[in-house]
Amino acid sequence: MNKTHKQTALITGAASGIGYELVCIFAENGYNLVLVDRTKEKLEEIATKFQDKFGISVKPIVKDLSKTTSPEEIFQEVEQANIKVDVLVNNAGFGTYGLFNDTNLADELEMLQVNLVCTTHLTKLFLKNMVQQGEGKILNVSSAAAFQPGPLMAVYFATKAYVLSFSEALANELDGTGVTVTVLCPGTTQSAFHQRTGMADSKLVKGKRMMDAATVADIGYRGLMQGKTIVIPGLINKIMAKSIRFIPRKLVTKIVRNMQENK
Secondary structure, eight states: OOGGGGOEEEEESTTSHHHHHHHHHHHHTTOEEEEEESOHHHHHHHHHHHHHHHOOOEEEEEOOTTSTTHHHHHHHHHHHTTOOOSEEEEOOOOOOOSOTTTSOHHHHHHHHIIIIIIHHHHHHHHHHHHHHHTOEEEEEEOOGGGGSOOTTSHHHHHHHHHHHHHHHHHHHHTTTTTEEEEEEOOOSEESSHHHHHTOTTBTTTTTOOOEEHHHHHHHHHHHHHTTOSEEOOSHHHHHHHHHGGGSOHHHHHHHHHHHHSBO
8 A cells, every 4th residue: 555545634724725625635645634624514524525535534623723722622632533643734724804903803813823823833733743753744824925014914914924934944943854844825816715805806816817726735735745845836926926035125015015905
């Protein structure tokens, strides 16, 4: 049996978007799965479907990752089930849109918990076993937003910058341990994200040809398997991420603000 058939991937935000597409890819490659999301019916439907289709083990864990206790509860549930997690995918995340002075603080504190704290907490919990065993992979889903400030989505952009910085530093620390860390930084992607955040009419989104979630997930998966540290899907996104360092930050911020505004 191929080694991957014995391995398990834990994926957060598994019920939709890039997370769901990653579930599909890992299942097709014979991984057993631990799927985390707060949508119980959808999660159970996915679990049944992939168990039947691929003959793999799928454990759904229904959790609201905005709750501070969720990472520890997930870890304990996995430990109690005697599941060895070989690949951790921190995909769950959401954004808010609008002037920081006008947006809802409670929403933003939940976003910090999901996008930033939960990613850090889960990584801390599952990393120790990976290092002890001398193998493992971590995929953190950031965004092209990580490379610049983001007026009208100030907190969201900042959380993604944290994920990028955290992942790069961790990848360096883990060099030679057998554990790799990859950070996926997609640009605007076809998903319900833009409708949920209220930015569907922004210049950044409206009328733009966006990469689909399945393509982004495939690029991320291949980068993870190759042990790459930073994966940026799409040539334009790569160019923009690299060119930003040569443009004055104040100008970059103005450009992003213009793109974020509604038409």
